[in-house]
Amino acid sequence: MIEKRYDTLISQLYEKIPINDRNNNKNFFFQQIACLTANKNETSGAFLNSTSQSFYNKFSDKEFSTLLCLRYNLDLDFIPTNLNCTCKRKNKITGQIQPKVIDKKGFHICNACNSDGCPTMIHDAIQNVAALAFKSGGCHVVNQPVMEDLDGKRLVPDHMITGNGTHDGRSIMIDYRHTDSGQTDPFDSTSHLIKDIDGKNAQYKAVSNRNGHLFVAFVVDRFGTVIQSVQDLMFQMFKRNARNNCNEISDAEANITASRKLRFWLRRIACAMAKTKAMCIINRTDKLIRIQHEKKHGKGSKNSSSYFDNKMIEEEEMEKQVNDGTFDECAYVKDDDDLCA
Numbered sequence: 001m002i003e004k005r006y007d008t009l010i011s012q013l014y015e016k017i018p019i020n021d022r023n024n025n026k027n028f029f030f031q032q033i034a035c036l037t038a039n040k041n042e043t044s045g046a047f048l049n050s051t052s053q054s055f056y057n058k059f060s061d062k063e064f065s066t067l068l069c070l071r072y073n074l075d076l077d078f079i080p081t082n083l084n085c086t087c088k089r090k091n092k093i094t095g096q097i098q099p100k101v102i103d104k105k106g107f108h109i110c111n112a113c114n115s116d117g118c119p120t121m122i123h124d125a126i127q128n129v130a131a132l133a134f135k136s137g138g139c140h141v142v143n144q145p146v147m148e149d150l151d152g153k154r155l156v157p158d159h160m161i162t163g164n165g166t167h168d169g170r171s172i173m174i175d176y177r178h179t180d181s182g183q184t185d186p187f188d189s190t191s192h193l194i195k196d197i198d199g200k201n202a203q204y205k206a207v208s209n210r211n212g213h214l215f216v217a218f219v220v221d222r223f224g225t226v227i228q229s230v231q232d233l234m235f236q237m238f239k240r241n242a243r244n245n246c247n248e249i250s251d252a253e254a255n256i257t258a259s260r261k262l263r264f265w266l267r268r269i270a271c272a273m274a275k276t277k278a279m280c281i282i283n284r285t286d287k288l289i290r291i292q293h294e295k296k297h298g299k300g301s302k303n304s305s306s307y308f309d310n311k312m313i314e315e316e317e318m319e320k321q322v323n324d325g326t327f328d329e330c331a332y333v334k335d336d337d338d339l340c341a
């Protein structure tokens with residue numbers, strides 16, 4: 001019933017988006033729709049829930065108001081118009097390096113910027129809470145195990161889950177991905193998986209065939225809602241765990257325990273993501289405003305241009321770290337120069 005009301009609301013709002021935008025500005029359009037579709041998920045407002053705040057992190061006033069804006073797809077007014085990012089992007093047509101302007105909804109900072117590692121921080125926040133969830137389901141979690149595919153090529157998943165992850169004892173290779181880049185169809189969360197069919201997914205499949213491990217992409221939408229297939233997997237894990245812990249437990253009781261645990265961890269993941277996103281947007285914006293200011297006015301006795309050059313070296317270092325990392329969304333969107341509106 002509620003589902004249906006939301007769907008009507010989404011289709012009404014969808015109609016309001018100018019056709020021009022739908023066709024000519026696909027990324028922007030996807031971002032708008034991603035917000036609408038993510039909004040109907042159960043955990044989309046998890047950060048508003050006082051219990052979930054207390055068991056993860058409390059939000060500052062600015063973080064909280066930032067998250068409310070994100071939730072309702074409003075512009076963040078502390079982000080100045082025409083604020084340039086320090087990351088470098090090649091224009092696809094001219095091949096020239098062009099500055100990237102920060103959008104007022106934080107998309108660039110959270111999903112595409114390769115300068116300050118924000119997409120990686122968000123990725124890691126999800127990954128760290130998920131690891132706790134798997135442990136609480138009776139699994140053992142290995143961070144970044146080194147695997148080989150059929151051709152002996154190196155592949156490093158974010159996690160290897162052993163123990164209670166599957167009913168038949170198979171180990172699970174997990175790759176965490178968050179998806180509001182505007183690159184994939186927000187109506188279909190699995191499009192994130194289809195997109196990468198020849199790349200990383202294919203590599204995982206090869207390792208899977210070779211070693212018998214299950215591959216799971218832990219996909220999370222822009223409000224931290226976990227893709228349904230992974231929710232199902234976690235539910236079964238919690239249910240097995242409940243049974244392992246108590247022989248007497250009935251099926252109904254095991255179901256209740258598993259749902260309760262699942263809800264708890266889904267909320268925690270959503271809150272961890274919200275907190276990290278808000279911090280990233282606020283800190284990155286402050287930093288860029290400072291850089292812009294110093295570039296324009298100088299910094300006291302310091303030579304402003306050399307100060308700025310040092311900043312750029314710092315940024316390059318961080319960019320290298322992001323590139324060395326395994327973060328996947330970041331890697332495949334960074335060549336796209338029209339990612340954000």
Ligand SMILES: [Zn+2]
Pocket residue numbers: 085086087100108112113114115
């Ligand atoms: Zn950037």
